[in-house]
Amino acid sequence: MFDFTLSPEPSKTEISDGLYDVVIIGAGAAGLTTAIYTARDGLKTLILERESAGGLAATTEMIENYPGFPDGVNGAELLDRFRKQAERFGAEIVEFDEVVKVNPLKAGEIEVHTEGEQVYTGKTVVIATGSQPKKLNVPGEKEYYGRGVSYCATCDGPFFKDKNVVIIGAGNSGLQEGLQVLEYAKHVTFLEFLPYTRAEHILQERVKNHPKSTLLFNQQVTAIQGDKTVTGVVAVDRETKKEHVYPTDGVFIYVGYSPYSAFVADLVETNRWGYIVSDKKMRTKVPGLYAIGDVRADNPAQLSVSVGDGAKAALAIRDFILELQG
Amino acid sequence: MALLNDEIIKNVTEMLADLANDVRLVVFTTKNGCEYCKEIVQLAEEVAATSSKLTTEVYDFDAAPDKAAEYNITMAPAMAIVGKRDYGLRYYGIPSGHEFSTLMYGIQRASQGEPDLDPPTLSYLSELTQSVNIQVFVTPTCPYCPRAAILAYDMAVASDKVVADIVESMEFPDLANRFSVMGVPLSVINETGRVEGAAPPHMIVDAIKAALAQ
Numbered sequence: 001m002f003d004f005t006l007s008p009e010p011s012k013t014e015i016s017d018g019l020y021d022v023v024i025i026g027a028g029a030a031g032l033t034t035a036i037y038t039a040r041d042g043l044k045t046l047i048l049e050r051e052s053a054g055g056l057a058a059t060t061e062m063i064e065n066y067p068g069f070p071d072g073v074n075g076a077e078l079l080d081r082f083r084k085q086a087e088r089f090g091a092e093i094v095e096f097d098e099v100v101k102v103n104p105l106k107a108g109e110i111e112v113h114t115e116g117e118q119v120y121t122g123k124t125v126v127i128a129t130g131s132q133p134k135k136l137n138v139p140g141e142k143e144y145y146g147r148g149v150s151y152c153a154t155c156d157g158p159f160f161k162d163k164n165v166v167i168i169g170a171g172n173s174g175l176q177e178g179l180q181v182l183e184y185a186k187h188v189t190f191l192e193f194l195p196y197t198r199a200e201h202i203l204q205e206r207v208k209n210h211p212k213s214t215l216l217f218n219q220q221v222t223a224i225q226g227d228k229t230v231t232g233v234v235a236v237d238r239e240t241k242k243e244h245v246y247p248t249d250g251v252f253i254y255v256g257y258s259p260y261s262a263f264v265a266d267l268v269e270t271n272r273w274g275y276i277v278s279d280k281k282m283r284t285k286v287p288g289l290y291a292i293g294d295v296r297a298d299n300p301a302q303l304s305v306s307v308g309d310g311a312k313a314a315l316a317i318r319d320f321i322l323e324l325q326g
Numbered sequence: 327m328a329l330l331n332d333e334i335i336k337n338v339t340e341m342l343a344d345l346a347n348d349v350r351l352v353v354f355t356t357k358n359g360c361e362y363c364k365e366i367v368q369l370a371e372e373v374a375a376t377s378s379k380l381t382t383e384v385y386d387f388d389a390a391p392d393k394a395a396e397y398n399i400t401m402a403p404a405m406a407i408v409g410k411r412d413y414g415l416r417y418y419g420i421p422s423g424h425e426f427s428t429l430m431y432g433i434q435r436a437s438q439g440e441p442d443l444d445p446p447t448l449s450y451l452s453e454l455t456q457s458v459n460i461q462v463f464v465t466p467t468c469p470y471c472p473r474a475a476i477l478a479y480d481m482a483v484a485s486d487k488v489v490a491d492i493v494e495s496m497e498f499p500d501l502a503n504r505f506s507v508m509g510v511p512l513s514v515i516n517e518t519g520r521v522e523g524a525a526p527p528h529m530i531v532d533a534i535k536a537a538l539a540q
Contacts, residue, residue: 004423052473145509150508155471229508250508
């Protein structure tokens, strides 16, 4: 009935002085994978994380398409294993300190400045900052955050036991997280902007066949209503142009993601959505600076792909450092 | 049947192997609609069995009001984590899931008696003259929650003026409703200040300042 999860003591690593071989910005699946490889390779490795380690995957209740887990695996548990593996090989992790600037000084020397006014220097730097849930930017979203508006079903789903919930967005994230909310909620209404869903077929079937769910398309959400807490979602049917208020106790928003790349926007090449362009070896146009995982352009935002990116960057870093040593 | 499996017990034993001072887990149960009281007592006993420095005490919240008052316990089930002295570390509900890490951290800090905080935060807390109650609302499935909880514990260890109550929101729905808790972690300062998310120390300090200024 109960499970008990032991995380390593967060953010208490003694940070060593001096030049790092690798400074990784972001402790999600991609960054931790690079760290596992580089630390195991004997490279002095530091990971900087603005929140707690684990990244977006750690907030997913059940991951069913990561190889090696036939019954699926809890995201937090899996990423905790990534972290332990990286630390086992000596990678240092600093949590809750956000990187605000990356400053290349010369070949093999890149400074990384944090909000906590720390400056770390790496021979190489890996940007693995991932992406963050997009805001809808509609009235009521900010006001009712924590009062019925949420972006984390794993964290907040239990608050909606026997209550009505609206999930905004019916892509993979929306349906997957919505299925989790359905375990608690009285009813879940999915509102999708497009006239169809791009979600995996298996997720679509599960939602469509669930007795407590309704899936609606062509819905443009225009506001979130409430008093002390959320009471409703206002949406316009894009076909009929009719406005409808969906009474609800909670709103979970999954309308896509935006890359966490603004802090290096003037340093690297990005595509029109802000995703960082890196080559097959994960290299950006700045020597020694790499971009991997969900922050990278043309990345399909899949855990397995992030892991692959992390490994590729680590192998490229090994070559780069060997070249530096002449 | 044991709550903790062999692997967890091994890890807990290692984590608690070098406790500096004795720690008491003072558990308060109630017969008044308590779903997990039996399990909380069992959990405390299983954890205590991993270290000679750990002991448990169990009281009935309703039958031992003096003891509840002594530890300033206002509802049950609850656990006070008491080291060489009582630093004000409280856990309301069962610390399962990710929250088990919070319990472990609380035991380590209560034993050591030293907070792990940055100098500006320590400096501010050392100058507190008014009482501060930090209630951190959590759920066992929330991976971000232990971060907010252990920060509150560190602040309580740092200052005699601070009491840190970690509240498992699902077990205390009335209290959660009172503060309109619909997302976690949520830190409530002196019942007025409100900080959503796993905030860094300076944000909690700002919220304390604002709450005390009211």
